[in-house]
Amino acid sequence: MKVAILGATGLVGRRMLALLADRPWADPDPVLLGSERSAGVRLDFRGRSIPSKAVSPEDFEGVEIALFSAGAAAARRFGPIAAAAGAWVIDNSSAFRMDPDVPLVVPEINGGLLAAAGRGSGGIIANPNCSTIQIAMAAAPLELAFGLAEVHVTTLQAVSGAGQSALDEWRRQEDGLPPCDPPLFARPMARNVLPCIGGPAADGSFEEEAKVVRELRKILGRAGDLGVTCTAVRVPVQDGHSAAVRFVLQRDADLEAATAALRGFPGLVVASDPLDFATPLEIAGGNAVHVGRLRRDPDHRRALLAWVVADNLLKGAAWNALQIADLLAGGAATGADR
Numbered sequence: 071m072k073v074a075i076l077g078a079t080g081l082v083g084r085r086m087l088a089l090l091a092d093r094p095w096a097d098p099d100p101v102l103l104g105s106e107r108s109a110g111v112r113l114d115f116r117g118r119s120i121p122s123k124a125v126s127p128e129d130f131e132g133v134e135i136a137l138f139s140a141g142a143a144a145a146r147r148f149g150p151i152a153a154a155a156g157a158w159v160i161d162n163s164s165a166f167r168m169d170p171d172v173p174l175v176v177p178e179i180n181g182g183l184l185a186a187a188g189r190g191s192g193g194i195i196a197n198p199n200c201s202t203i204q205i206a207m208a209a210a211p212l213e214l215a216f217g218l219a220e221v222h223v224t225t226l227q228a229v230s231g232a233g234q235s236a237l238d239e240w241r242r243q244e245d246g247l248p249p250c251d252p253p254l255f256a257r258p259m260a261r262n263v264l265p266c267i268g269g270p271a272a273d274g275s276f277e278e279e280a281k282v283v284r285e286l287r288k289i290l291g292r293a294g295d296l297g298v299t300c301t302a303v304r305v306p307v308q309d310g311h312s313a314a315v316r317f318v319l320q321r322d323a324d325l326e327a328a329t330a331a332l333r334g335f336p337g338l339v340v341a342s343d344p345l346d347f348a349t350p351l352e353i354a355g356g357n358a359v360h361v362g363r364l365r366r367d368p369d370h371r372r373a374l375l376a377w378v379v380a381d382n383l384l385k386g387a388a389w390n391a392l393q394i395a396d397l398l399a400g401g402a403a404t405g406a407d408r
């Protein structure tokens with residue numbers, strides 16, 4: 071199939087290209103697109119060097135799968151153009167996630183939505199927010215087995231979640247250089263933690279927190295009645311988001327049953343000991359979502375506490391998008407490596 075990647079030179083786009091190389095359905099000549107800034111930058115694909123070019127509407131002619139990872143403004147401009155040209159657009163930005171006509175897909179949870187979509191020719195599919203994906207992966211088996219009443223989350227998010235320029239700025243600060251002007255982070259990022267991701271909202275939350283709340287409800291099909299709270303925190307870690315999560319269940323579940331439900335879900339790696347856990351440093355580069363520190367809330371018999379870690383650039387972005395592409399291309403979603 072003919073594939074285009076918009077944002078191919080970015081952190082997520084480069085990982086998409088690397089994952090695409092293993093797809094038997096992918097045409098040998100992907101169209102690599104970015105802004106004027108990166109026109110001419112050459113990227114490796116199956117041992118060949120392919121130049122990226124500045125995107126224009128004509129680039130989507132004949133494209134069947136368009137992987138978008140270039141932010142919401144570019145997605146709003148080029149998504150409808152690519153879809154009208156017949157491509158399946160899999161968009162990583164927030165542009166279309168809450169559009170009621172656009173499926174918001176984590177393949178292990180609601181990949182079935184693509185069966186209906188796949189019968190058409192072209193359209194837009196949204197990839198959820200990176201933190202939301204890993205939280206949804208841990209929430210979904212508990213929702214299926216016991217029903218969820220509430221989900222309360224504190225995230226600890228890697229700097230790469232904010233893109234290449236954030237990584238560059240963090241490294242500058244770690245080297246003792248002053249913050250850039252205008253500042254990219256609200257306060258110094260080096261040797262610090264920042265409980266503010268995205269723009270502020272009138273209710274006292276920041277944008278990332280609202281994304282987790284509304285996207286989790288949409289993915290689980292619980293828009294009206296699932297209680298969700300989130301505090302999103304940027305931490306000085308390169309790759310890999312962590313989340314401390316409290317799940318309040320609708321029905322009683324002992325720890326054994328909850329562990330079994332999580333273990334049986336594809337794409338999850340579940341620690342067998344409540345004292346065991348994964349860290350971003352250990353799991354970065356892998357596709358799985360890791361659940362550890364699973365334990366009962368001693369003061370609430372229907373509440374469980376867990377520590378959930380995944381690579382934000384892979385399951386949180388590129389891997390989830392490629393799993394969607396696999397389904398649209400007619401194959402089964404490939405399982406996560408462990």
Ligand SMILES: NC(=O)c1ccc[n+]([C@@H]2O[C@H](COP(=O)([O-])OP(=O)(O)OC[C@H]3O[C@@H](n4cnc5c(N)ncnc54)[C@H](OP(=O)(O)O)[C@@H]3O)[C@@H](O)[C@H]2O)c1
Binds near residue numbers: 081083106144163234
């Ligand atoms: N990083 C993550 O963990 C993560 C996770 C989930 C979702 N996302 C989403 O994925 C998208 C990309 O994130 P990233 O971390 O890869 O960012 P990044 O490293 O900053 O890369 C951005 C890419 O988008 C391109 N781009 C930006 N504006 C463009 C425009 N107007 N026209 C064409 N190309 C444009 C850039 O091209 P140039 O090189 O030419 O500037 C670059 O290739 C964002 O929407 C982000 O919210 C990121």
